[in-house]
Amino acid sequence: MDLSRRQVLFAAAATLGVGLLPDFAWAADPPTPAQPAAPARSLILLTMAGGMSHLDTLDPKPGRPVQGEIGTIPSVVDGVMLAATLPRLAQRLDRCALIRSLNSNQGAHEQGMYLARTAYTLRGTVRHPALGAYAAHLLPRLNPTLPPFVTIGGDSRHPGAGFLPAGCSPLPIGDAEAGLRHAAPSTGIAAERAQRRLALLGQLDAHGGAPEAASVRAYRELYAEAVKLMSSQDLAAFDLTQEAEALRTAYGDDPFGNGCLLARRLVERGVRTVEVGLGGWDTHDDNADRVRGRCAILDRTLPALLDDLAARGLLATTLVAVVTEFGRSPVINVRDGRDHHPACFSGLLAGAGIRGGVVHGASDEDGAKPLRDPVSLPDLQATLAHALGIDLQQVVQAPDGRPFTVADKGKPITSILL
């Protein structure tokens, strides 16, 4: 579309017999950055569900009444403070890019998280793909048997593949510690008999004779994926007991810690996108206590993940992102809580393709609104997609013919990209 607009403009200029004046330029559209030379191979998306309080984590306001009881601490990056809830992360901020000017117009959880995951507004008429599904659809598969998109501990209604083929939908893992269950035929069922069963299933389905509904097709695709997965050489990825006890302790023996450790084992084997959820951020009451509780987990696991990825040389190829659906209000309510605040919040990126130790954007003195360089959730999505090497201009058609683009015309944040 950009191209055709330029062509129109050039044609207009030629017809009018004038040159292109500087103020006639498309200054409003910053040039799309060139595709990264070495795109990230994988993305680990950490979704803080419920709306993470920016003031009490990544964007504290020392000395302001809105800050409440959680204090602030310096980080290893000169002049950048974090909330006192994240001391270990503060020691690793030189590897991370902070975004302090995120904003959204979606103040409800479902709509907010849908926008964060898909870059589109939740509508009744179409289900948009999550970024991980687009990556599965548009990028080459790195591991022939493991699914390209895995979600760990997510909610029950993830947008998943959206309108893309069922093969792009995430493999949901409910409990990382239990791993992938049912990946081998039941006890006593030899390989030969498992084959026989599949053949029989084919015969029984063929006998149905009914026209093939879309839902029938989708399941056939997924049964094929499941059979492929059962034969995978990489099923051991799902077995956390193969990790050293010390490392497991470092990640934390809780669903999020185990989930992040599993995420590392999966990206190590070529899974493109792994999403790990950490809920409980909806701190309408006892905000300080509850945020401390969440951060005790986040500040143990995220640093452990970054250290582990770095030690294995995977941080250069893996992009790690911390996202949430909205922030929380500067005003502390009568229940010592903070309410939803989509007008301003924070996110964090680290690893492949990301400039460390930088802060993009800033919020005003109370963290109520972005002060400069506002970033939308589609912009954030565009940044992640761009870092993965996805072409943001490419049009993907839904089955009904409607055109969509990854990140819905969001603009990558060039200042934090390498």
Added chain:
Amino acid sequence: MRPLLLLMLCLVAWAGDSRPDPRLAAAELDALIVAELAAAGTPAQREVDEWTLLRRTWLDLAGRIPTVPEVRAWMADTAPDRPARLAERLIGSPAWNQALFCWLADLLRVQSRLQDRIPGQAWIDWLRQAVAANQPWDAFVRAQLTATGHAFSAAEQGATGFTLRDAGMPLDHAAVTAQTFLGTRIGCAQCHDHPYDRWTRREFTSFAAFSADARTEIGPGRDFKDLKAMVEAAEPPVRNAARVIGTLIGARIAPARKDWLAAPADWQYPDAKPGERIPAQALFAPVAPVANGDPRHRLAAWMTSPANERFALAIGNRVWKRVFGHGLIEPVDDIRFDPNEPLPALPARLARLVVEQGFDLQRIHLALVLTTHWRRATWHGEVPVAGGVVPGRPALRLSATAWWDSLVAICADQPDAASATDASPLFALHQQIREPAAVLEAAKRLAALRGGGGAAMKADPEMAAAAQIVRGQQRRRPNEGLVRAASLPQPAPVGHPLRILGQSDRELIDNASTQPTVTQALLLMNGLIDNEVLARQSRLRRDLEALREPAAQAEHLWLALLSRPPRADERDLAVAEIQARGRDGLFDLVWGLGNSSAFRLVR
């Protein structure tokens, strides 16, 4: 002749009830449906065969497929009106109660453990009771909107669950209330005028002002002011247990007094100034009644008034989707009609059905399943994304609940057995504890159970029962086998087959999913069929082993899984498989049908 027959039926069947015969509404709806399809140029599908209709009837109304004896009873019934009679018999049956509970629990976001350690069991009990008693929808909604007082003081207090579910979030609760009961999404307008719908921030605030002042409390309150010091002196396990007990005796809703909300500091429109009082006001006509006292009663009276067409349409449309597979309006909770304009004919008739049947969910369902439209054949074409009439029944994957409950019907001896758990141990505790020392005493008992094993539970069975409920677990009967989704913890724990199949996590309204995943395929190929359906105690396995003849086994198998006898070619295939491979062949047929698309779909 037909109208006359209809009239006679009305007189016989519904004498003594002032509500019109649901058949009349069914006929009128059919006429409107046919007109709508004709206008769209997509003729209605023919009527479906009776085998498909049998399975559809059970899945839609009982939430599961029929058992083999239930299919055989149908085969033995030769009366021409057997489909209608089956529908009438299933509506209100124990099987129906289980299915309706799950449907409502998804809508209301019912959880065994609500936030802040509040147990959900009292709400679950209340909901079960409301379903079993067929409480009219308007009364059901009013009770929950106006619930006041302690959650665990008596069984009828379970209605507090709806508000306690959103404890501490009065504005979100207002948005949830509108979405749940009015099918209207106003949540966006909490912070700014709705970008795609009509609602302004002022309208949202006025609506929330009815209920925002009804404070949810989760601590034991003023009478227990010495408790804090006593608890702080105790050991950590007792301290934690004291919080649990404190919630049990403390969780409550205080009546609302204010019927206004102050405009927040970030108000950005000229229609109010920050701090200005915005009075409670209904979202649309009719106006809310004026009365003193708790303004939630005015809200409930307005919302559930027979004159409030949106309220009737919202539940009517939900039932429509449940029965026809696709809402007249989609998503079902995003109704966008201008509330000041008359509704189009079909939605208007649907709303009128709800009101004329006295908000009776059973009779609303009955009217819809008595339409010819409900008996139409499967539709494989497109469905209107924003809702509307589909020419036939869209072929849909079974919901997670129906899928699981159908497996229960295959495996269990009594698939519709009611849950063995209720909240009475919590009510007993609430009665006993009147002072801080008693809280501490109970906390010590609760803490003693932790790590005490079976002996500790035997020594204090009352507290053990309470502790089980607090943890969100369900009591199991000896040798109970599989139980339906309604009798499991709400929702089932992560990793349970129900969750893998897409059961709602109950975090959001109607949050169940029918998306296919690899995990589901693995579960069905390598777990569920072998471990449950073919388990030694499974009813299907016992029945199959009691039958000796391969042909009889084949017939039983098809009746049990697909609710119809096998066709000749299917029977030949099955008999050959059993003759060639014996029990392995038989069991592999079970596996094959359990994994087949015919089992997975409701047509």
